[in-house]
Amino acid sequence: MSTAPILELRGIVKRFSTELDLAARLLNLLGAGYRAETVHAVDGVDLTIRRGEVVGLVGESGCGKSTLARVIAGIHAPTDGRLFFEGSDVAAMEGRERARFVRKVQMIFQDPMSSLNPRKRVQDIIGEAPVVHGLVPASEAAAYVDDLLAQVGLDSSYRRRLPHQFSGGQRQRIGIARALAVRPDVLVCDEAVAALDVSIQAQILNLFADLKSRFDLTYLFVSHDLGVVHHLAERVVIMYLGRIVEVAPTAELFREPNHPYAAALLQEVPRLDRRRRRFQPIKGELPSPLDPPKGCHFHPRCPHAMNRCRSEVPPLRRIAPDRWSACHLNDG
Amino acid sequence: MSIPALEVDDLQTHFLTRAGVAKAVNGVSFRVERGEILGLVGESGSGKTVTGFSILGLVDPPGQVVGGTVRVGGDVVSGLDDRAMARIRGKRVSMIFQDPMMTLNPVLRIDTQMIETIRAHETISVTAARARAREALALVGIAAPDERLLAYPHQLSGGMRQRVAIATAMLNRPEVIIADEPTTALDVTIQAQILYEVQELCRRFGTALVWITHDLSVVASLADRIAVMYAGRIVEEGPVDDVLDRPLHPYTRGLIDSVPQPGLRGGRLVPIPGMAPALVGLGEGCAFRARCARASMACASQPALRELRPGQRARCVHPLTVGSHAA
Numbered sequence: 001m002s003t004a005p006i007l008e009l010r011g012i013v014k015r016f017s018t019e020l021d022l023a024a025r026l027l028n029l030l031g032a033g034y035r036a037e038t039v040h041a042v043d044g045v046d047l048t049i050r051r052g053e054v055v056g057l058v059g060e061s062g063c064g065k066s067t068l069a070r071v072i073a074g075i076h077a078p079t080d081g082r083l084f085f086e087g088s089d090v091a092a093m094e095g096r097e098r099a100r101f102v103r104k105v106q107m108i109f110q111d112p113m114s115s116l117n118p119r120k121r122v123q124d125i126i127g128e129a130p131v132v133h134g135l136v137p138a139s140e141a142a143a144y145v146d147d148l149l150a151q152v153g154l155d156s157s158y159r160r161r162l163p164h165q166f167s168g169g170q171r172q173r174i175g176i177a178r179a180l181a182v183r184p185d186v187l188v189c190d191e192a193v194a195a196l197d198v199s200i201q202a203q204i205l206n207l208f209a210d211l212k213s214r215f216d217l218t219y220l221f222v223s224h225d226l227g228v229v230h231h232l233a234e235r236v237v238i239m240y241l242g243r244i245v246e247v248a249p250t251a252e253l254f255r256e257p258n259h260p261y262a263a264a265l266l267q268e269v270p271r272l273d274r275r276r277r278r279f280q281p282i283k284g285e286l287p288s289p290l291d292p293p294k295g296c297h298f299h300p301r302c303p304h305a306m307n308r309c310r311s312e313v314p315p316l317r318r319i320a321p322d323r324w325s326a327c328h329l330n331d332g
Numbered sequence: 333m334s335i336p337a338l339e340v341d342d343l344q345t346h347f348l349t350r351a352g353v354a355k356a357v358n359g360v361s362f363r364v365e366r367g368e369i370l371g372l373v374g375e376s377g378s379g380k381t382v383t384g385f386s387i388l389g390l391v392d393p394p395g396q397v398v399g400g401t402v403r404v405g406g407d408v409v410s411g412l413d414d415r416a417m418a419r420i421r422g423k424r425v426s427m428i429f430q431d432p433m434m435t436l437n438p439v440l441r442i443d444t445q446m447i448e449t450i451r452a453h454e455t456i457s458v459t460a461a462r463a464r465a466r467e468a469l470a471l472v473g474i475a476a477p478d479e480r481l482l483a484y485p486h487q488l489s490g491g492m493r494q495r496v497a498i499a500t501a502m503l504n505r506p507e508v509i510i511a512d513e514p515t516t517a518l519d520v521t522i523q524a525q526i527l528y529e530v531q532e533l534c535r536r537f538g539t540a541l542v543w544i545t546h547d548l549s550v551v552a553s554l555a556d557r558i559a560v561m562y563a564g565r566i567v568e569e570g571p572v573d574d575v576l577d578r579p580l581h582p583y584t585r586g587l588i589d590s591v592p593q594p595g596l597r598g599g600r601l602v603p604i605p606g607m608a609p610a611l612v613g614l615g616e617g618c619a620f621r622a623r624c625a626r627a628s629m630a631c632a633s634q635p636a637l638r639e640l641r642p643g644q645r646a647r648c649v650h651p652l653t654v655g656s657h658a659a
């Protein structure tokens with residue numbers, strides 16, 4: 001495995017200003033006093049992704065996984081911090097360099113239906129972008145699409161069909177073929193198998209594994225499913241409320257998580273080989289990202305929380321070769 | 333043998349669609365004892381939700397329960413008129429839905445709806461009902477229950493709403509709870525909290541629980557027995573360890589092999605080829621045969637659900653691994 005970084009994130013921050021929802025506006029008429037607020041969806045993330053590796057990104061709903069994925073794929077501009085692709089600052093890219101970055105980092109979404117234009121035929125969904133990018137002459141687009149359909153395990157007769165004429169698993173294959181069509185280096189997959197039945201999910205996971213070696217791809221695989229991440233990823237990044245709390249090689253993380261949140265998460269994930277177990281869940285709700293706790297975001301739920309955890313943000317520190325964790329306990 | 337808390341016998345529910353009749357539930361039978369947790373698993377469209385709805389008499393047109401008997405504590409509760417069914421629902425059998433807003437009324441305060449649920453079935457003062465509602469919230473692990481009683485549903489997180497729905501389902505100490513994927517939309521740590529609380533409640537009150545899910549791992553963690561559904565039928569049923577460690581039906585085996593497991597890290601999964609069949613126009617014979625490596629001519633007629641090991645039944649002409657374990 002080559003270790004040259006393909007993507008580097010330094011201090012990435014993404015903030016959103018929320019608008020009030022209808023319920024809040026109605027309650028405001030009754031004097032409730034809700035105000036528009038700012039969400040720190042991603043709150044200072046440093047991460048290096050090496051060429052050819054599969055990085056899993058896990059964490060609970062709203063912790064900022066999708067936001068971070070979109071920043072990496074160039075869909076969101078970060079509010080602060082810098083993103084480097086092959087050593088170049090993405091914010092400074094222009095013209096052809098910018099176009100190349102956009103093409104080289106492709107995103108695959110959870111719900112292929114909402115990301116495929118319902119009125120376009122498969123031929124155009126897959127075949128348009130590579131022609132626009134000048135990768136394939138228009139006269140060869142049909143043959144190119146046939147080949148891609150074969151790569152993702154679909155029959156070439158499907159070329160003329162519309163998205164609604166496919167099952168969920170088939171639509172996800174089309175989404176993958178569309179991403180591959182522009183010859184990307186990186187696939188950012190956001191919950192790409194979450195909507196699929198388990199037997200279909202297994203087909204798509206195998207497909208991801210095949211394509212990776214066939215096309216020399218780098219993956220960022222976002223998933224709330226630890227089983228899927230464990231299966232596919234070489235390295236795992238765990239987020240909690242906008243921050244990375246632990247980064248570790250997959251096998252080491254599952255053997256011996258360092259961060260108390262990582263430990264709780266691994267402890268509680270249901271597994272086929274854990275029968276009729278008595279759950280010993282960590283207490284407490286996931287705090288609102290609108291009003292995250294001070295200090296370590298995890299402190300209200302952490303069984304090891306100390307005084308300084310309530311005021312001092314633990315930095316993400318190297319705790320072993322290739323292992324990082326953000327917890328004051330590591331200070332000894 | 334004692335009377336089971338829930339007994340479902342040959343349940344049949346059909347949907348009349350433009351394309352034809354979809355037999356969403358096609359002869360489903362199972363029983364759940366007091367305090368027992370049955371995991372009803374299957375992929376989407378296999379008929380899990382419709383089975384739950386049919387038991388509670390909640391199927392709306394174009395769907396119709398066309399056959400079968402449901403008994404709760406030995407009493408037949410199928411085929412009742414709406415008023416009689418309304419007296420059973422929420423009292424002897426409750427349902428928890430994937431979306432808690434199916435249970436909760438968005439414009440009513442939590443205390444109002446919980447008190448109403450109690451007083452619909454019992455003559456009891458508002459004060460006493462309120463106290464019971466408060467206790468129910470505390471039982472499902474809601475911190476500051478007094479405060480939550482005054483909240484509206486939209487002021488609660490998804491996990492908390494689901495807990496309120498569970499507490500509401502438990503209010504009248506039903507004999508049976510049918511839970512349809514109530515933790516599927518929740519995060520791992522919140523799901524674990526809810527599984528823990530539900531487990532405790534069943535132990536403590538002897539409630540029989542049918543836990544519907546597509547997630548085999550959740551069932552492994554939670555249930556005593558598993559029933560596997562495919563295309564409207566139960567194809568295998570038995571104790572959790574037997575079904576997961578020694579499945580008899582090729583579909584069960586396929587489901588297990590599709591789940592990424594720690595020992596197999598990075599290896600290839602063994603998916604089931606093809607996809608689930610459409611229910612409309614599904615002919616006779618085993619519905620799995622287009623995807624089954626063991627299929628033969630004999631599979632063209634519908635196999636019966638047979639007990640092939642003590643307590644473990646499967647609907648298959650060529651079941652797996654029976655030889656090596658048969659007496």
Ligand SMILES: Nc1ncnc2c1ncn2[C@@H]1O[C@H](COP(=O)(O)OP(=O)(O)OP(=O)(O)O)[C@@H](O)[C@H]1O
Binds near residue numbers: 059064066067224
């Ligand atoms: N466009 C937006 N406008 C306002 N807030 C947003 C926007 N996108 C995301 N957020 C907020 O940012 C936070 C992180 O959201 P994000 O979608 O990245 O979470 P996630 O980890 O992907 O969650 P899930 O597991 O539910 O997909 C949340 O609080 C979310 O409400």
Ligand SMILES: Nc1ncnc2c1ncn2[C@@H]1O[C@H](COP(=O)(O)OP(=O)(O)O)[C@@H](O)[C@H]1O
Binds near residue numbers: 383
């Ligand atoms: N309102 C309806 N109209 C027509 N068919 C329906 C309706 N509701 C459910 N079905 C059909 O019944 C079958 C079983 O559905 P369901 O019980 O919801 O599956 P599951 O819960 O296992 O995913 C499916 O084929 C579904 O399409």
Ligand code: SF4
Binds near residue numbers: 303304
């Ligand atoms: S920093 Fe403190 S609160 Fe945060 S995880 Fe570590 S011990 Fe727990």
Ligand code: SF4
Binds near residue numbers: 581583635647648649
């Ligand atoms: S009955 Fe035949 S087709 Fe059906 S599961 Fe058994 S062997 Fe396979």
Ligand SMILES: [Mg+2]
Binds near residue numbers: 065066067190
């Ligand atoms: Mg997301």
Ligand SMILES: [Mg+2]
Binds near residue numbers: 380
């Ligand atoms: Mg369902």
